[in-house]
Amino acid sequence: MLRISKLTDYGTLVMTHMAVFPDRQYSANEIATALSLGVPTVSKVLKALTRHGLVTSIRGSRGGYALSRLPEQITIADIVDALEDQPFGLTECSATAGLCNYEDGCLIRTNWQRISQIVRHALEEVRLADMVRRNMPNRKIAAPLQARAIKQPPMVVKRPAQ
Amino acid sequence: MLRISKLTDYGTLVMTHMAVFPDRQYSANEIATALSLGVPTVSKVLKALTRHGLVTSIRGSRGGYALSRLPEQITIADIVDALEDQPFGLTECSATAGLCNYEDGCLIRTNWQRISQIVRHALEEVRLADMVRRNMPNRKIAAPLQARAIKQPPMVVKRPAQ
């Protein structure tokens, strides 16, 4: 349906939240609380982001996550790549070769690849730094960074001291 | 997963096939045969395309479908709109308003809307006419216009006289 998955959506939320204070370290719990999302879900997202090198994890007690790079150096495309498992491409055949009998000389495939390319560039051009450039006052520490709090069960609010 | 649905994919195939001879009238059966797709599936697609005014149907015996407009005047965005039911937008919240508590002043939403906009423009810029501009000889009538014949059960080949 030409949508990113919810997990990817959460990924942009999480990353954006972290980008407000790029040097800080956040625990999964803290982020989940701030964004009104479930802790396991946020954990899952963070694990994937870690595996793809977008965030760095610190294990053990007092552990957490921190951005691996500056917000200027992380794009939406990076996040999408980390959280969508399938290779990028708007159609199956434009993402993966060898699916189709007529592939050679298939104009449609070529065109979809072109379109996918444009889309990809759009995603590559938006950096995390752009996402936090605020137009409204937002000074509170760990303020819910404009999260979408949808269909999530109310959470145990146990705000960690920070 | 940032893909168009298969139905939409089929839609581009069907429309592209029809665009080779924009004045002709095609039956669902004929198109399905030419593209190695199931007849019911192609029918479903054609019905949706009809409902959205992209093709015109002729009912009754000797009926069929024909493009409503010239291939130069039909874009991929048109086809996507006809076959994806949800409103356009890469995230739920960027497509539909009122989902989120923090909506006002949500930078992330704004940014996703911007990204969606870029994607949409990309789809609007590719016209059906671009899809058939061939770079290889393709002169046979009703030649399978570079279809993807994937995971479809073999069909009863009953080529209609045309």
Added chain:
DNA sequence: CCAAATGGTACTAAATTGGTTCTAATTGGC
């Protein structure tokens, strides 16, 4: 009036996704 088409609805099965759970591994602090 019959055959060949499209129109519409509804259903079923399969694939995907979302979210949770459980267990293991790591590490700081008492």
Added chain:
DNA sequence: GCCAATTAGAACCAATTTAGTACCATTTGG
């Protein structure tokens, strides 16, 4: 050295979405 906090990873279940099919109604040319 042990306990608590925290991440790692796999597996699992439920819900949603999608794909494809089936069925019946309607239209129309011969």
